[in-house]
Amino acid sequence: MTALTKSQPDGTADPSSEHAPGAPLHSPVIDWFDEHARDLPWRRPEAGAWGVMVSEFMLQQTPVNRVLPVYEQWLARWPRPADLAAEAPGEAVRAWGRLGYPRRALRLHGAAAAITERHGGDVPADHAQLLALPGIGEYTAAAVASFAYGQRHAVLDTNVRRVFARAVTGVQYPPNATTAAERRLARALLPEDESTAARWAAASMELGALVCTAKNESCHRCPIAAQCAWRLADKPAHEGPPRRGQAYAGTDRQVRGRLLAVLREAHSPVPQAALDRVWQEPVQRARALDGLVADGLVEPLPGGLYRLPLT
Ligand code: SF4
Incomplete structure (x- = not known):
């Protein structure tokens, strides 16, 4: 990819490069996001950090259209972490409905209790404090710090990983589990400026959700089509073990x-x-x-x- 001026042995961009390696991608993706981003309730200012956190728990393994009604009911019933913490964990499981992977409801309840106890009921802005909450992993801590507080973090979800795999690394799919090389690449691609980095995190994720999807990449409407390494290489087929399916019936x-x-x-x-x-x-x-x-x-x-x- 022409944007990467200098590479390390593992193929990822060298963050010490004179020019930020992701720079040619930033403006096209962020401008596209400004025009095409979905108006989702957790992106509105009134959602606050708690709304962002709830949405991140729900969206981790469930599509947006299924999350929306449950998210609205959840926030109406428990507008602050302390409201959820005051109820039995079973009520969180009940309200989780059919979102699937219901242990997330228990983890969210546990996080709400810890926020209430340790942070006076306010979702902390500090990445380390977020990471110390029960049920919060690297991804969620980075997502909340970035989306709710506008900080500079690599937010590496499945959509972002797919966009980076294609546009930068030149392969159809990322590995099954996130690798250290992907994390290095994501950090190297971050814009220097904090608010631009937060915008980039949301924009690259939305690009993967709406344009560069797992099954149907829509390169004709992609803002970085001219730079995409996988497209420029004529889209070589996926190599390695077959992609894992999501079997459900009978399991x-x-x-x-x-x-x-x-x-x-x-x-x-x-x-x-x-x-x-x-x-x-x-x-x-x-x-x-x-x-x-x-x-x-x-x-x-x-x-x-x-x-x-x-x-
Ligand atoms: S050009 Fe196509 S494959 Fe490349 S990032 Fe855009 S949508 Fe994905």
Whole structure:
């Protein structure tokens, strides 16, 4: 790619390069974002850092259209971390609805409790303090610090990784798990200026979500098509192990979802027999229920009863 003036042995740009290696990409992507960014509630000023944090938990493994209604209800019910922290964790699991991967609800509840206890109810702006909250990993800490507080951080989600893989590294897909080389590249591509860096983080993510998607890259409307290494190389096919699919039907995840749906609907403890009705195969059903209990998503009670957790 012409934008990268100097490379390290692993192929990533050298951040000590005289010219910022990502510079030719910044303006086209940010200008495109200014024109095409979706008007999403967590991007509005009134969302605040708590709204950004809630959205980041929800969006990690769930598409925007499914997140939107749950996000709105969540913020209406729990407009501040302390409001959520004051309720039982099971209420967070109930409100999580069908977003999937419901341990995220427990983690968000845990983070709200820690914010209330340690930070007077305000989501901290400091990256290290964010990272120290329970349930918050490198990605979420960087996303909240960048999107809510306008700081300069590499925010490396699946969309950004795909854009960088194609536009800069020249391959169709990034590795299955984030690598150190990707992190170095993302840091090297960051604009120097803090507010521009925050804008770049949001813009490159939106480009991956709307234009450079996993299945249908729309190069004809991409602002960096003229510089994209993968496109300029005539889009060589993906090499290496096949991409992992997201099987759901027949998996323990599906069984867990059905069991949890029964408990979310109920406002008093549920007998085992009511859970047994949702899945015929007893071994898989028992395994799924045990997993929910082990994850703290379901609380077993004496007498073969179950409920969402109160503590
Ligand atoms: S030119 Fe095509 S492949 Fe390259 S970043 Fe843009 S949409 Fe993705």
